Amino acid sequence: xxxxxxxxxxxxxxxxNGKILANxxxxxxxxxxxxxxxxxxxxKSDFEFVEFPGIGTVVTHTIQSVAPEGFEDVNSYAWVxxxxxxxxxxxxxxxxxxxxxxxxxIGSTVSVKGYDAKHGLTLEKQAD
Amino acid sequence: xxxxxxxxxxxxxxxGKLSQSVIELGLDAAKGAIDSAGIxxxxxxxxxxxxxxxxxxxxxxxxxxxxxxLGIPHIPGLTIESACGSGSVMFREAYANxxxxxxxxxxxxxxxxxxxxxxxxxxxxxxYCSDFFYEGGNGASFPxxxxxxxxxxxxxxxxxxxxxxxxxxxxxxxxxLNPKAHxxxxxxxxxxxxxPVVASPLKVYDCCPFSDGASAVILCSEDFAKxxxxxxxxxxxxxxxxxxxxxxxxxxxxxxxxxxxAANQAYKMAGVTPKxxxxxxxxxxxxxxxxxxxxxxGFFKKGTGGIAAKEGxxxxxxxxxxxxxxGLKSKGHPIGATGVGQVVEVFxxxxxxxxERTVENAEIALTHNFGATGASAAVHIFQKV
Numbered sequence: 001x002x003x004x005x006x007x008x009x010x011x012x013x014x015x016x017n018g019k020i021l022a023n024x025x026x027x028x029x030x031x032x033x034x035x036x037x038x039x040x041x042x043x044k045s046d047f048e049f050v051e052f053p054g055i056g057t058v059v060t061h062t063i064q065s066v067a068p069e070g071f072e073d074v075n076s077y078a079w080v081x082x083x084x085x086x087x088x089x090x091x092x093x094x095x096x097x098x099x100x101x102x103x104x105x106i107g108s109t110v111s112v113k114g115y116d117a118k119h120g121l122t123l124e125k126q127a128d
Numbered sequence: 129x130x131x132x133x134x135x136x137x138x139x140x141x142x143x144g145k146l147s148q149s150v151i152e153l154g155l156d157a158a159k160g161a162i163d164s165a166g167i168x169x170x171x172x173x174x175x176x177x178x179x180x181x182x183x184x185x186x187x188x189x190x191x192x193x194x195x196x197x198l199g200i201p202h203i204p205g206l207t208i209e210s211a212c213g214s215g216s217v218m219f220r221e222a223y224a225n226x227x228x229x230x231x232x233x234x235x236x237x238x239x240x241x242x243x244x245x246x247x248x249x250x251x252x253x254x255x256y257c258s259d260f261f262y263e264g265g266n267g268a269s270f271p272x273x274x275x276x277x278x279x280x281x282x283x284x285x286x287x288x289x290x291x292x293x294x295x296x297x298x299x300x301x302x303x304x305l306n307p308k309a310h311x312x313x314x315x316x317x318x319x320x321x322x323x324p325v326v327a328s329p330l331k332v333y334d335c336c337p338f339s340d341g342a343s344a345v346i347l348c349s350e351d352f353a354k355x356x357x358x359x360x361x362x363x364x365x366x367x368x369x370x371x372x373x374x375x376x377x378x379x380x381x382x383x384x385x386x387x388x389x390a391a392n393q394a395y396k397m398a399g400v401t402p403k404x405x406x407x408x409x410x411x412x413x414x415x416x417x418x419x420x421x422x423x424x425x426g427f428f429k430k431g432t433g434g435i436a437a438k439e440g441x442x443x444x445x446x447x448x449x450x451x452x453x454x455g456l457k458s459k460g461h462p463i464g465a466t467g468v469g470q471v472v473e474v475f476x477x478x479x480x481x482x483x484e485r486t487v488e489n490a491e492i493a494l495t496h497n498f499g500a501t502g503a504s505a506a507v508h509i510f511q512k513v
Contacts, residue, residue, distance in 0.1 A: 008261060033377070035261065060283070060381060062275035064267075064327040069252035071267045079268040081276055081376050092376040094267040101328050106283050120266035 007035045010049075015115040018054045020084060020091055023047035031088055054112025055126070056082035059090055061104055070118055078103075080123055082110050093121035130227035132350040134360040135510070137165025138475035143341035143460030144310040150185040150241035154194050157342035157465070158237050162198075165346040166358045169198045172346075173231040175205030178218035178238040179464035181253055182207075185241040194237060211257035212413060213499030214238065215343070215467025216506035222347050223366055223508075232352045238469065239342035240462035250338045257500045259374035271335055271414065273375055273501050275327035278416035280381040282329065284431070287419070289329055291434035293320035295415040296333045296457055298437040302444055303454025305485035310339045310460025320415075334415040339460030343469035359479040364492075365400070365509030367393025373503040384502030387424040391496070394507040395426075398492075402426035405509070406490035407449040407477070409470035411498045412457050418442075421496055422450060425507070449487050452477070467497035467506065478512040 005013070011034050014021035024031050025039040026046040038045050061080040071077070071094075078098035083090045093112065096119075098104050109126040116122045139160015141153050148156065154177065162169060175198075177191045187193065191205025210217040215238035222236040242250050251271075255264035263273060281287060297317055303309040320333040353360040369389025372378050378385070395401060402425060410425065412418035419433040427448050428436055436442040442450035453459045453473040456466060474493045476482045491512045498505035 060276040060280040062268075062272045062279060062327045062330075063325075064269050064272045064275070065325055066247065066251050066269060066271070066327075067267065068255040068264060068269045069248070072248075074267075077267060079263075079266060079272050079276065081280075081381070090376045092262055092266055092268070092374070101279075106279070121262075 010034060012115045014051055015054065015112055015121055018112045018114065019051045020054050020087065020112065022050045022052060022087060024050045033089060052084055052087040056084040056091070056110060058082050058104060058106055058108045058110055060106065063098055063101065074119070080110060091121065093123040094119045095123040095125065131229055133223050133226045133363045134348055134350050134353040135345050135363065135471060135475050136348045136353050136356060136358060136360045137161045137167070137346040138344070138472040139164055140308055140343040140469055140472045141341050142308045143339045143462055145243040146340040150179070150182055150187050150239055151190070151193055151197065153241060153340065153342040154190065154237050154239035155197055157239065157344040158194065158198060158235060161235065161344035161346050166356055167233065167346060169200045171233050172200060172203055172235045174225065174234045175203060176218050176222040176234060176236045177205060177207040178209070178214035178468065179207055179240060180209050180211060180214055181240065181242050184245050184253065210504045211499035212461065212463040213467060213497050213504050213506060214464045215469065216495065216497035216508065217368065217467065217499070217504060219467055219471060219508065220366055220368055220506050223363055226347050226349055233346065233348040235344065236347060236468060237342060237344040238465035238467060240464040241340045243338050243340050262374045262376060269327065271327040271330055274414040274416055275330045276375060277381055277501065278329055278414070281416055281420065284382055285434065287434035289321060290317060291419070291438055292334055292415040293317040294437035295412065295418045296320045298443055299412060299451050299455040299457040302452050302485060303458025305483065306454045306459055309454045309458050310337050311458050330414055336413050336456040336461040339462040341460060341462035341465050343465045343472045345468060345471050345475065360513055361475050361478045362511045362513055363508060364511045365394035365398030367391060367397065367507045369505050371502050375501055382420060383430070384420060384424050384498060384505065386498060386502050386505035387421060387496060387507070390505045390507040391425050394509050398509040400492060400509060404492055405448065405494045406492050407452055407487040408494040408496065409451055409453060409455070409473050410496045412451055412455040413461060415457070418450065418455065425494065425496060444485065444487060452485050452487050470495040470497060471508070474510045478510065
């Protein structure tokens with residue numbers, strides 16, 4: 001991992017491989033999103049990178065009728081908050097192809113498919 | 129120890145789709161507040177402005193323009209932005225400066241002008257108030273973010289979309305009595321449930337409108353208010369709090385941490401509890417928000433706020449009236465003005481200017497306003513004099 005790249009660039013490059021990049025505090029061991037500059041537990045700023053598989057469980061989601069700029073080209077999608085199976089935090093992303101809420105019950109499994117320059121963190125639904 | 133601070137005057141434009149510029153709106157509200165307070169601009173020692181999307185009406189650095197047009201160009205002003213909570217956060221800063229003794233009399237103006245940009249651009253502009261890298265950048269609109277909160281709440285507490293609908297019906301009922309409300313229209317639960325889906329599970333009538341408008345108040349020391357001789361309202365509690373900016377980073381999506389923090393500070397400062405509050409103006413940008421607000425503010429236990437509107441507890445003549453003005457839902461939500469507009473409502477209620485929507489025998493009131501999905505919040509408590 002290139003420590004000279006920006007936090008967002010590192011997060012994006014990791015997501016392109018289907019993973020979520022996190023920071024692990026070297027002082028207290030707390031694990032948090034990699035975009036954090038200071039530990040939310042002990043306020044130290046000495047971290048090591050940890051990569052987690054981008055697989056998790058849907059906590060909540062929505063399907064919008066009016067999409068914000070840049071998403072008008074997508075027929076129907078869900079914006080999803082999902083709890084990572086192997087990390088102590090949640091992430092959120094864009095899941096195309098979801099038309100009605102019953103297409104994505106709470107508790108469904110999703111995984112990070114990649115990172116799209118236009119649509120951000122892109123997810124896919126895993127088979128039940 | 130802080131100095132006692134009062135609201136001495138209040139003014140507001142109508143909220144809605146308005147033709148005036150953002151500066152004209154701000155000046156109209158400011159003049160209303162100055163005239164209401166029985167002062168002249170020469171009495172004002174500082175100006176505080178709240179606004180978010182001034183750039184959409186080709187005006188940033190708004191404070192000096194407003195002060196210049198009030199004929200007091202040498203009086204310092206500043207503009208504060210905290211998304212939909214800008215008005216209350218700005219009010220807090222104005223309050224703090226008077227309480228600290230820096231000024232005896234200040235003008236606080238909240239203003240927004242956004243409807244001319246259209247629904248698509250407005251939706252995009254509002255998404256910039258999110259933690260954009262994680263939310264707006266992944267396709268979340270503001271209705272979408274609150275819809276995800278609503279889905280989590282309905283799932284966790286077995287509440288229903290009908291519970292949400294009752295909030296909209298109640299606030300529209302109140303808004304009918306407010307001549308400055310954006311949407312003055314009686315609606316039914318069926319109207320809400322049958323309205324088009326904006327972001328599931330939220331429908332059109334679960335959402336506040338995009339509004340233009342401005343509200344302003346005059347804050348002053350109690351000594352200044354007593355010398356002035358006009359009616360005034362005392363600010364007895366003030367609190368501010370923060371939450372993780374992104375919804376994904378909250379341990380419990382069904383509560384707003386900033387509200388809890390701000391409310392605790394304000395209650396403690398005022399020396400009152402939720403049971404002492406006679407009515408509240410809360411941030412009901414979406415119906416789910418009001419339900420979460422009234423729980424976080426301590427009026428209802430967690431998970432039980434869904435029945436409040438349905439059972440009439442939060443109606444204007446209920447045990448704890450919520451949003452007698454019509455709230456953001458009916459009165460409208462010009463986001464830079466909303467927090468100040470809530471104070472205007474309290475001032476009008478406590479000075480006999482609320483007409484048909486007066487909450488009888490009210491003496492202590494609370495305002496609650498937050499930015500974005502509650503990343504920032506402010507709570508204030510007022511006492512009738």
